[in-house]
Amino acid sequence: MGALLIRDLRLAMRAGGGFGLGLAFFLLVAVLVPLGVGPEGDVLGRIAPGILWVGALLACLLSLDRIFALDFEDGSLDLLATSPIPLEGVVAVKALAHWIVTGLPLTLVAPGLGVLLNLPVAGYGWLVLSLLLGTPALSVIGAFGASLVVGVKRGGLLLSLLVLPLYVPTLIFGAEVVKRGAAGQAAEVPLLLLAGITLGAAALLPFAAAAAIRINLR
């Protein structure tokens, strides 16, 4: 399984578009929103938690269809399914690789973009913490969505439609953490709920995704 993780990371680095794409999109959101909304600091500061979370979510969405589609096209998925490692493990590892390539970098650059959006000082810790705990859920849920459409040609748009409603709880709790944190309120409750969603999704969705892939390979 370690080999699979290393391969996926290597592919993301060499094939291009892996690390860069999501980050560029995230940056774009953080630059365009103030241009659209106006430069007033207090308005930006108030919407910053939501914008940052929505931006991170959409940036995650961009690269979801690559999780399984490339391996499906070149036959690797058939071979992985007949290999000694369980397909559930394959799903979990590929979701982890997706998170390392998108979720983790987004988390790391988020404070910088918080500055652009005039996020209140109290919010930075909560922003990083909530993204760190929440973006893995985005990758796992996304891997589940990708497993459903792996056999569909040009399934990108369909994938977004399937995944967006599944992202709702993560987005709500994630943004709520930052909103409360930035306002100086206690943010532990939404943070724990967010962590709960991530743990639950990581524990259960690989099984559903592996089942969907087996159905698609049939």
Next chain:
Amino acid sequence: MDLTVANLTVARGGIAVLEGVSFRLGSGRALVLRGPNGIGKTTLLRTLAGLQPAVAGEMSVPPESLAYAAHADGLKAVLTVEENLRFWASISGTQAAEAAMAAMNLQELRDRRAANLSAGQKRRLGLARILVTGRPIWVLDEPTVSLDAASVALFAGVVRAHLAAGGSALMATHIDLGLAEAEVLDLTPFKARRPAAGGRVGAFDEAFG
């Protein structure tokens, strides 16, 4: 380590394509599947590999013993020959990448990216992947596609060595590999009959009685 198939029916897209297929593949033996395009060779091999369920009949595949090679080789264009092979070796938990490169004459290409390989070289790499699985029963779908005569002979030698070591091979191919010891099974007689002629109807139609 016998692969046995008894009275097997396989389906593609919910419709039976082959029925009543029976054979036994013992260790040290090779079996070549023949038949016109579309008869269901790939479907049969995918069923044996466990990628799709059989409609009826029995097959006994010893657990963790089967290595499957499809039309597509599962190669990553941006990885080198060696990286591709080492990946599949570690997935299978073996150290056989070096030996496999030697066997398929790939050592000189080891640092070349798969994107820059010719079709025949890619195929050789795909077949080397079978070697690194370390599994005894090889199930190969058109293994010789785009190979030149020399490579076909090279591959035949690899298969022969595998058989001599107690392995077995099931191949769907049109090309004569020059494996004199291989048995040939023509699938044409097993073509599924139409429902009108007493053949099996799909699960959905069955319900209509």
Next chain:
Amino acid sequence: MSIWEYANPKKFMQTSAWLLPWVTGLAVACLVAGLIWGFFFTPDDFRQGSTVKIIYLHVPSAMMAINAWVMMLVTSLIWLIRRHHVSALASKAAAPVGLTFTVIALLTGAFWGQPMWGTWWAWDPRLTSFLILTLFYLGYIALWQAIEDPDTAADLTAVLCLVGSVFALLSRYAVLFWNQGLHQGASLSLDKEENVADVFWFPLLVCIAGFVLLFVALVLMRTRTEIRARRLQALLARERLA
């Protein structure tokens, strides 16, 4: 005699052909009676005026929007466990009906909200939940459309329905957490204190019965169509192969 006999498409077609006119007739009778009673023979509310009468469309369609999804969850489970094709096709047939009820609930809610709250739309938990439910229905229907092989489509949509149900529940609670809302409490509950007055109650019950019957009639009708389409597809596929 077991209920699973109706999972046989032939048996289902026979029974539903017999049942359909009765259910349809009863649905029309209930809807006509309930709506006329509700619209013309109930007093105006002392606060909400005649606007309150949209309740006879709003509440039943909102109930059926959720019930349709629950039905899809049950039929999806039956398909996954027992592989009855009728069950899978019934899920497929119910989804657009459920989506329509959801949209009706949202629209009638907007028409009600405009005079009452002074706005067509508010990000109230209930409204938001229904909007999310719409997305779930759309995704489910789109997945059915996108996949060619009918059994694969049935399997994948069933998996989506299962996982989607869990996330729909999660979303419901997340949305409650997010905003406490201004929507009034449930119009119907077992706790009689909170219920609407009897004069509104009885026509509402008739309307709800009408919507349930309408849903059953529509799903039966659409399932029959799906079974025929599926049968046709199987025949055509076999022709191509021969």
